[in-house]
Amino acid sequence: MLTVEGLTVRADGVELVHDVSFAIAPGERVGLIGESGSGKSLTALSLMGLLPEGVTASGAARLGARDLVGVPEKRLKDLRGRELSMVFQEPMTALNPLMRVGAQVAEVMTLHGVSRAEAGRRALALLERVRLPEPAQIARAYPHQLSGGQRQRVMLAIALANEPGLLICDEPTTALDVTVQKQMLELIAEVAPALLFITHDLAVVASVCERVIVMYGGRVVETGPIREVFTHPRHRYTEGLLAASRLTPRGTRLPTIKGSVPPAGAFPEGCVFGNRCPHATPRCDTPPALTGDGHAHACWHPAD
Numbered sequence: 001m002l003t004v005e006g007l008t009v010r011a012d013g014v015e016l017v018h019d020v021s022f023a024i025a026p027g028e029r030v031g032l033i034g035e036s037g038s039g040k041s042l043t044a045l046s047l048m049g050l051l052p053e054g055v056t057a058s059g060a061a062r063l064g065a066r067d068l069v070g071v072p073e074k075r076l077k078d079l080r081g082r083e084l085s086m087v088f089q090e091p092m093t094a095l096n097p098l099m100r101v102g103a104q105v106a107e108v109m110t111l112h113g114v115s116r117a118e119a120g121r122r123a124l125a126l127l128e129r130v131r132l133p134e135p136a137q138i139a140r141a142y143p144h145q146l147s148g149g150q151r152q153r154v155m156l157a158i159a160l161a162n163e164p165g166l167l168i169c170d171e172p173t174t175a176l177d178v179t180v181q182k183q184m185l186e187l188i189a190e191v192a193p194a195l196l197f198i199t200h201d202l203a204v205v206a207s208v209c210e211r212v213i214v215m216y217g218g219r220v221v222e223t224g225p226i227r228e229v230f231t232h233p234r235h236r237y238t239e240g241l242l243a244a245s246r247l248t249p250r251g252t253r254l255p256t257i258k259g260s261v262p263p264a265g266a267f268p269e270g271c272v273f274g275n276r277c278p279h280a281t282p283r284c285d286t287p288p289a290l291t292g293d294g295h296a297h298a299c300w301h302p303a304d
């Protein structure tokens, strides 16, 4: 679906992203993680052809048979919103404050040749698909009349409007509170055709993605299935990221949770440790327990 080879991003002769390569298969959900300034957003914006003024990309990126890097803006305009679309962190700045949200969802379809009447009908169906209650009422609302979570769902509806092959999300839930965040993540995982999901939050990436790419200082330092990277990190930076989060890398003493063993099925889907403790000792062959927020895990040791 997407192949990126040797992507390099420069501004004023300074390399900000160095020789990044990765691929995303159809239907695959891939996380792009790394600390602030590691080059995640510039990588995504290069694919969308949305780099800021004065910042340029070189190398190759292909979506199916179509080139994304070094092609004229007009060609990219045709692809954006149709073949690939992006959801940003702050929906309020992405939505037009003076336009009803239904019209904004419909507009992305009319821009790509759908008739106004058909686009209006499809907009309602999309608002329903992203589980907004009373879609007809929401369609008539202005962005400021909706909650942050509802606005982000509208953005997702806009991103999905032309049935793109790839969805890119850049910290789409960071501005939302925890409960709304969880629902939004579940929705993204369900509706994304193929996904590149940017976040600095390891728990979030573990709950949505199957594979992860770790960036550090503008470079890809590690990539692999979530479970493998999170339980056997090969790069020291990934180990550091894991240690700083509440997800636990190999060899780290996990906090003990007192109480009863959690029932089977208590783990969220996509739990990186499945039903086995990441400790590589026989003593720890007990299921990890949820620590409360639905993502973090720790061992439960009857002997402790």
Ligand SMILES: Nc1ncnc2c1ncn2[C@@H]1O[C@H](COP(=O)(O)OP(=O)(O)OP(=O)(O)O)[C@@H](O)[C@H]1O
Binding pocket: 011, 016, 034, 035, 036, 037, 038, 039, 040, 041, 042, 043, 052, 053, 055, 200
């Ligand atoms: N327009 C620009 N001109 C020059 N340098 C830039 C520009 N935009 C970003 N950078 C620099 O490029 C590097 C990578 O930035 P990028 O926004 O891709 O990081 P990020 O990993 O997405 O961080 P965050 O999680 O904070 O968004 C940073 O050092 C940043 O300061």
